[in-house]
Amino acid sequence: MKQQQHIELLAPAGSFDSLQAAINAGANSIYFGVEQLNMRTRSSNAFSIDDIKEVSRICKAHNMKAYITLNTVMYEHDMQLLKTILKEVKKQKIDAVIAADFSVIEYCNQMGIPLHVSTQANVSNIESVQFFARFADVIVLARELTLKQVEHITSEINRKKIKGPAGELVKIEIFVHGALCMAVSGKCYLSLHTQNASANRGACVQNCRRPYTVKDAESGEELLIDNEYIMSPKDLCTIDILDQVIASGVAVLKIEGRTKGAEYVQTVTQCYREAMEAVVDKTFSQEKVAEWKAAMEKVYNRGFWEGYYLGRKLGEWTAQPGSAATEKKIYVGKGSKYYPKINVGEFIIESGSLKVGDTLMVTGPHCGMVKETIETLWVNGTKDNEAIKGDKITFTFPTKVTAKDKLYKIVAAADA
Secondary structure: OOOOOOOEEEEEOOOHHHHHHHHHHOOOEEEEEEOOOOOOOOOOOOEOHHHHHHHHHHHHHOOOEEEEEOOOOOOHHHHHHHHHHHHHHHHOOOOEEEEOOHHHHHHHHHHOOOEEEOHHHOEOOHHHHHHHOOOOOEEEEOOOOOHHHHHHHHHHHHHHOOEOOOOOEOEEEEEEEEOOOOOHHHOOOHHHHHHOOOHHHOOOOOHHHOOOOEEOOOOOOEEOOOOOOOOOEOEEEOHHHHHHHHHOOOOEEEEOOOOOOHHHHHHHHHHHHHHHHHHHHOOOOHHHHHHHHHHHOOOOOOOEEOOOOOOOOOOOEOOOOOOOOOEEEEEEEEEEEEEOOOOEEEEEEOOOEEEOOOEEEEEEOOOEEEEEEOOOEEEOOEEEOEEEOOOEEEEEOOOOOOOOOEEEEEEEHHHO
């Protein structure tokens, strides 16, 4: 794919599957977390310290940058683990640390590790940018700013020649897609209050995504509201206004979603890559926007709105729990073998069935995400129309297949 000039597209990587998906989709960089010191500690596929080396190797092999998130609130008992992680980060030449806590900022400064200031720092004005420029080359702005406010900050950086430690003008990064929190830059205490699981330590249990009733404590009268999900905002989606986002002067476009699957990462990243190129080529149109949004609606989402960037107040609430995706994936099996001489993968059906005409999806550390419709089905070595539990199926596949690869059937959400 043709690469966007000057603007960096930053994709989430919560697993090796998603990392490969980001590569497939044309991301310039990825961000990931390890252990319990990042904001996504509840991710089932969380990376460990031992994985930092492999993440770095893969990214360097694909000419991508890798940033590690160490952006939780840090306590005294975290310092030893923090130092251990930073030593490995330095050793493996990870491109930067994303942080907000001053202990992390100080250690990165002492160790000569490039730093990006997290949105958790809630940077909302040029004075804050000037302060953090002493330590950081990239600053992620608060999510509550308008594009006019963003443009003012980027213009002032250019006018005042505000430079970071690397000697270049400070770069501004903003979120362009993904989940939004009802709290300012994600600083919420509901989860800590109810479950003793701090959102600011990456352990949010998402109380806000549940339905609630509003009751008068004195009279007991319940209030009628239009939407019972009154604390669960729709997902941020700026692809409609991406030309305006790019015109604001930002240097990095960030996609949220380290807990999402490889299909989300690959689909969303690819749509934004194509949209960025369309803006440059002056082929950006509402017809293309409609196609991109239709593609992104197939993967996990809570509905879309453009956030605060156009000056709107928060009022776009989800109308249902969970995802509003138009497609659903149903697990049917896992990888078994790969035959490299003929580029064929073998999979074992563990649940349900597959038949000719079905759309299948495979996610895995080597393929990222592959999605296609079955035109020919080979079952236990014989051409057949259907495969059921216990059968082995084979089909042409572009990369190595292992037991870590998962096979899904894709169906319309309405049919699930």
